[in-house]
Amino acid sequence: MGKGVVVAAMSGGVDSAVTAALLKQEGYEVIGITLQIWQEHSEQGKYGGCCSLGAVEDARRAAAKIGIPHYVLNFRDYFANKVIDRFIEEYRCGRTPNPCVECNRTVKFEELLRQAENLGADFLATGHYARVRFNEQTGRYELLRARDSHKDQSYALYTLRQEALAKTLFPLGHIESKQETRRIARELGLPLANKPDSQEICFVPKEGYIAFLKEKAPTALRPGPIVDTAGRKIGEHPGVAFYTIGQRKRLPAGQKEPLFVVALDAETNTVVVGPESELYATGFLASECNWIALSGPPQEAPLAVQVKIRYNGQAASALIREGDARGTIVGCFTQPQRAVTPGQSAVFYGGEGEEAGQVVLGGGILAGALKQSS
Numbered sequence: 001m002g003k004g005v006v007v008a009a010m011s012g013g014v015d016s017a018v019t020a021a022l023l024k025q026e027g028y029e030v031i032g033i034t035l036q037i038w039q040e041h042s043e044q045g046k047y048g049g050c051c052s053l054g055a056v057e058d059a060r061r062a063a064a065k066i067g068i069p070h071y072v073l074n075f076r077d078y079f080a081n082k083v084i085d086r087f088i089e090e091y092r093c094g095r096t097p098n099p100c101v102e103c104n105r106t107v108k109f110e111e112l113l114r115q116a117e118n119l120g121a122d123f124l125a126t127g128h129y130a131r132v133r134f135n136e137q138t139g140r141y142e143l144l145r146a147r148d149s150h151k152d153q154s155y156a157l158y159t160l161r162q163e164a165l166a167k168t169l170f171p172l173g174h175i176e177s178k179q180e181t182r183r184i185a186r187e188l189g190l191p192l193a194n195k196p197d198s199q200e201i202c203f204v205p206k207e208g209y210i211a212f213l214k215e216k217a218p219t220a221l222r223p224g225p226i227v228d229t230a231g232r233k234i235g236e237h238p239g240v241a242f243y244t245i246g247q248r249k250r251l252p253a254g255q256k257e258p259l260f261v262v263a264l265d266a267e268t269n270t271v272v273v274g275p276e277s278e279l280y281a282t283g284f285l286a287s288e289c290n291w292i293a294l295s296g297p298p299q300e301a302p303l304a305v306q307v308k309i310r311y312n313g314q315a316a317s318a319l320i321r322e323g324d325a326r327g328t329i330v331g332c333f334t335q336p337q338r339a340v341t342p343g344q345s346a347v348f349y350g351g352e353g354e355e356a357g358q359v360v361l362g363g364g365i366l367a368g369a370l371k372q373s374s
Contacts, residue, residue, distance in 0.1 A: 004122035005029045006169060009108060010063060010070070012055025014185050014192040015127030015172055017062035021188050022171045023125055024066060031119065032063040032070040035112065037079035038203040061191050073115065075107060082106040084203055088217045091241040094266030095343030098156070098311065099201055105159035113164055123169050130154040131173035132165050135293070141165035142293045143360040146173045155311050158347045158363035159290050213241050224269035226252060229262065229278055237271045240264045246279055246339030280336040282372050284309065286329045286346040286364030293350065293361045297322040297329060306349040306357040307331060309340055309366060315349055315357060329364055340369035
């Protein structure tokens with residue numbers, strides 16, 4: 001008897017293809033689905049970003065090799081409304097967004113999961129490197145880091161809710177390395193075994209996000225002043241969207257010491273710069289928080305956690321407590337951290353013993369850095 005019906009999200013890459021193949025080997029009835037979320041740019045060619053037209057064809061060939069049905073769903077308008085519009089608005093507001101987090105939340109693990117349920121599927125599977133388990137003591141589903149720490153994608157999945165985790169499978173979370181994934185693909189004869197990983201934002205052309213914003217949101221690129229932390233004007237900028245916290249490029253030359261972007265004020269259209277020492281924060285404020293292993297924010301006392309404030313960053317020790325506003329968290333780092341960037345995510349990790357720092361407790365969107373003088 002089979003284990004149930006699984007919709008496997010197939011992006012056209014090796015990870016999602018191996019995911020579908022492994023699930024079929026395990027006895028699931030697998031249906032491959034690819035989301036067409038953005039018309040590929042002509043200069044991308046056949047091998048554009050994930051879910052481009054070229055990726056759709058790659059996914060179709062992989063599904064045929066595995067021997068599973070494959071369907072393409074047009075999510076273009078939905079994706080534009082949920083992900084691209086927010087991406088643009090975040091830059092308008094002087095923040096640096098992570099569109100993959102929003103795509104996971106609204107597109108893959110809300111709308112695609114709903115579509116999977118409409119098809120009668122029991123589970124949704126993706127090629128993410130992360131792990132899910134049920135904790136019988138707490139009665140909650142938990143999200144854990146992948147076994148391969150170099151490929152771990154739990155940071156971008158902290159928005160998943162209990163109802164989604166209950167129906168989500170991540171077969172690659174237990175694999176030792178990406179090299180092992182490619183080995184499995186070659187062993188199965190999948191045509192994607194050596195396809196390079198997609199590194200760029202799927203809907204942004206190769207010229208970069210600035211070219212994209214110039215086309216889609218030119219008002220986000222208004223010239224304005226560059227000031228130092230004392231408020232002294234030292235130059236002009238072409239638009240706050242050109243900048244992110246910690247940046248050194250596009251800043252006035254000829255200063256006594258190297259300058260970095262330390263703040264962006266979209267309301268006054270101002271870029272604030274200062275020495276590297278000004279980049280370090282003793283804490284942070286996060287909003288739009290979601291909790292996974294915990295049922296809610298810490299109530300009685302600050303909670304010791306490991307927190308990641310950027311996808312490729314190292315986790316840092318911190319104490320977190322509930323903020324004054326609903327859905328917010330205030331964090332205090334054990335050691336000051338560099339370049340806390342509004343719009344990115346703060347993801348909290350816990351766990352005990354061998355699992356210390358492995359369990360995703362929850363996370364939120366960084367709203368600002370806190371300095372000692374705050």
